[in-house]
Amino acid sequence: MAKNLVIVESPAKAKTIEGFLGKEYTVKSSFGHVRDLPDKGISIDIENGFKPNYVVSDDKKKIVDELKKLSKAADMVWLATDEDREGEAISWHLKEALNLDDKHTKRITFNEITKTAIQKAITKPRTIDIDLVNAQQARRVLDRLVGFELSPVLWKKVKPSLSAGRVQSVAVRLIVEREREINNFQSTSFYKTVALFKVGSSVMKAELNKRFAKHEDALAFVEACKKAAFSIEDLVKKPGKKSPSAPFTTSTLQQEASRKLGFSVARTMSVAQKLYEAGHITYMRTDSVNLSETALNGAKEEITKSFGANYSNTKQYTTKSKGAQEAHEAIRPTYMNNHEAGNDAAEQRLYDLIWKRTIASQMADALLERTTVTIDVSGRNEKFIAEGEVIKFDGFLKVYMEGTDDETDDNTEGMLPPLKVGEKLNYNEISSTQRFTHHPPRYTEASLVKKLEELGIGRPSTYAPTISTVQKRNYVVKEDREGKKRQYDNILLTNGAIKEEKKEENTGAEKSKLFPTDIGMLVTDFLVQHFGYYGLWFHGKRRKRI
DNA sequence: CAGTGAGCGAGCTTCCGCTTGACTT
Numbered sequence: 001m002a003k004n005l006v007i008v009e010s011p012a013k014a015k016t017i018e019g020f021l022g023k024e025y026t027v028k029s030s031f032g033h034v035r036d037l038p039d040k041g042i043s044i045d046i047e048n049g050f051k052p053n054y055v056v057s058d059d060k061k062k063i064v065d066e067l068k069k070l071s072k073a074a075d076m077v078w079l080a081t082d083e084d085r086e087g088e089a090i091s092w093h094l095k096e097a098l099n100l101d102d103k104h105t106k107r108i109t110f111n112e113i114t115k116t117a118i119q120k121a122i123t124k125p126r127t128i129d130i131d132l133v134n135a136q137q138a139r140r141v142l143d144r145l146v147g148f149e150l151s152p153v154l155w156k157k158v159k160p161s162l163s164a165g166r167v168q169s170v171a172v173r174l175i176v177e178r179e180r181e182i183n184n185f186q187s188t189s190f191y192k193t194v195a196l197f198k199v200g201s202s203v204m205k206a207e208l209n210k211r212f213a214k215h216e217d218a219l220a221f222v223e224a225c226k227k228a229a230f231s232i233e234d235l236v237k238k239p240g241k242k243s244p245s246a247p248f249t250t251s252t253l254q255q256e257a258s259r260k261l262g263f264s265v266a267r268t269m270s271v272a273q274k275l276y277e278a279g280h281i282t283y284m285r286t287d288s289v290n291l292s293e294t295a296l297n298g299a300k301e302e303i304t305k306s307f308g309a310n311y312s313n314t315k316q317y318t319t320k321s322k323g324a325q326e327a328h329e330a331i332r333p334t335y336m337n338n339h340e341a342g343n344d345a346a347e348q349r350l351y352d353l354i355w356k357r358t359i360a361s362q363m364a365d366a367l368l369e370r371t372t373v374t375i376d377v378s379g380r381n382e383k384f385i386a387e388g389e390v391i392k393f394d395g396f397l398k399v400y401m402e403g404t405d406d407e408t409d410d411n412t413e414g415m416l417p418p419l420k421v422g423e424k425l426n427y428n429e430i431s432s433t434q435r436f437t438h439h440p441p442r443y444t445e446a447s448l449v450k451k452l453e454e455l456g457i458g459r460p461s462t463y464a465p466t467i468s469t470v471q472k473r474n475y476v477v478k479e480d481r482e483g484k485k486r487q488y489d490n491i492l493l494t495n496g497a498i499k500e501e502k503k504e505e506n507t508g509a510e511k512s513k514l515f516p517t518d519i520g521m522l523v524t525d526f527l528v529q530h531f532g533y534y535g536l537w538f539h540g541k542r543r544k545r546i
Numbered sequence: 547c548a549g550t551g552a553g554c555g556a557g558c559t560t561c562c563g564c565t566t567g568a569c570t571t
Contacts, residue, residue: 144562
């Protein structure tokens with residue numbers, strides 16, 4: 001029997017660590033939390049200091065018995081659960097459930113799974129941080145009280161089996177409020193004027209720096225263009241750069257896999273889990289953008305070998321999200337020199353995304369040259385503006401470009417032909433087209449996760465389950481909607497003649513967007529009315545029961 | 547007389563966050 005028992009949260013992690021520590025150490029996993037409030041009833045003694053009544057969860061009885069036996073036989077038990085609020089609580093629960101005494105128990109933490117990090121952790125044990133444990137208990141108790149007091153009110157007043165809680169009710173409210181914003185949105189139209197100028201054998205596109213509100217003003221401008229002369233008034237070149245994004249966290253992986261691969265957040269997580277269990281990537285539930293020393297070196301080596309030393313720019317990123325607890329590394333390939341991994345197409349594509357994002361994060365900025373051309377229209381104050389962008393050094397763009405959520409028509413900026421100030425220009429065509437302002441976008445699963453993270457609501461392990469809960473309760477549906485036909489005006493000037501047309505386009509089509517249901521809106525209004533800030537104040541004052 | 551239906555009462559649902567399988571479909 002080994003002298004030392006090390007307990008971590010995840011079995012895959014246990015397997016890896018056992019290899020680092022040698023024969024004196026047995027490494028086991030708790031499979032997450034081992035104790036919790038029971039499923040039924042509040043189970044909190046509100047009269048006596050809100051004392052929680054914890055029980056060993058049914059699915060953890062076997063593992064707790066096994067850990068009990070192993071801990072009795074060991075000289076020392078090392079509680080090596082994650083270095084965050086929940087991890088500290090898991091260690092404390094293990095100590096309670098296994099009846100561990102202080103003399104034979106040590107608490108260690110590490111936030112990367114490397115041999116040096118583990119060995120260093122063993123030399124610096126500490127005791128359980130009871131303040132952090134209490135913070136977790138406060139979180140747990142509050143969530144139970146809110147969820148189990150509020151939900152039955154909904155059963156009575158609205159419909160059985162509904163639910164409310166600190167996280168899910170906010171998620172639903174965000175979707176409901178966005179839908180109402182969209183319904184109240186008054187779209188206005190304007191005229192966007194674009195010219196195509198002949199420059200040698202190529203064509204340069206330029207947009208007018210004024211948008212006309214009225215059809216008659218747009219028409220008057222295009223009319224004036226018939227006789228106007230066009231010349232280059234100004235030519236400005238400015239250097240620019242693009243920097244790579246930080247390596248993936250759970251939330252950014254979910255967003256990018258949704259944009260680039262069309263995965264739902266649940267799909268992303270289950271595919272990532274398989275890659276993790278096969279040892280291809282690091283832990284997939286993380287809020288950290290940190291990379292270990294070995295990862296940084298591995299990336300540098302790989303970039304230098306594949307692209308040259310001038311493409312390498314080794315750096316550490318700092319988290320932007322305020323609630324981050326950073327118990328793990330960022331999501332990255334375990335071995336940087338593995339360019340491909342995975343058993344099926346989904347795993348391979350997700351791995352490819354993770355590999356590229358990680359490698360790109362350690363590559364040099366892309367260097368650009370942005371050119372802005374101002375074109376004078378004789379007899380008018382408005383100017384046409386043409387913009388061009390030339391990549392001087394591609395840097396990280398060689399492997400990876402982050403996707404965007406933008407739905408606006410893409411203005412692909414390319415190279416501009418050679419030009420000089422004062423040069424006269426002739427147009428091929430000038431058009432003024434009626435465009436419409438957009439309502440704020442509906443949430444996708446991934447953009448909702450992004451919003452929740454910004455608000456500090458939910459954790460990496462709960463983003464995907466929360467999204468499925470609000471759909472399971474039928475508060476929210478994920479749907480495609482067909483667009484509507486819309487007419488718009490187009491004024492076109494070619495060869496000195498103006499042609500006016502009514503054209504038709506499809507607008508408002510949605511794909512895989514989140515829509516609130518009637519019940520979602522009703523429950524949100526009910527909760528806001530009775531349990532929003534003023535609702536709580538009202539009920540407290542009047543001690544009114546509902 | 548047999549079948550129907552109104553009315554009553556009991557028991558169930560639910561939170562968030564940490565982990566995987568063990569289940570169906």
